[in-house]
Amino acid sequence: MASVTKNDLVNHIAETAGIKKVQAELALSAVTGGIRGALAKGDKVTLVGFGTFQISERAARKGRNPQTKEPIDIPASRSVRFKAGKGLKDALNG
Numbered sequence: 001m002a003s004v005t006k007n008d009l010v011n012h013i014a015e016t017a018g019i020k021k022v023q024a025e026l027a028l029s030a031v032t033g034g035i036r037g038a039l040a041k042g043d044k045v046t047l048v049g050f051g052t053f054q055i056s057e058r059a060a061r062k063g064r065n066p067q068t069k070e071p072i073d074i075p076a077s078r079s080v081r082f083k084a085g086k087g088l089k090d091a092l093n094g
Contacts, residue, residue, distance in 0.1 A: 049087030
């Protein structure tokens, strides 16, 4: 399975929109920066037909080191959760 890099996306945006690669890279950076900024403020980002990005809160908890079996404290953390929208699901399944 191949993976798509940022450069691949920039090339696709440039070709599809008929713009220069420099402009496409600025556009992609603006989109990802906007999503990052909104999530950092705690906002949910919904791109209709594509999906929703939102913050998921994980509480602090106790765990075990799998090698030593010693108990450890796992701190609370935040991560990004993505839920695919109907348009993306349909494109993948149909």
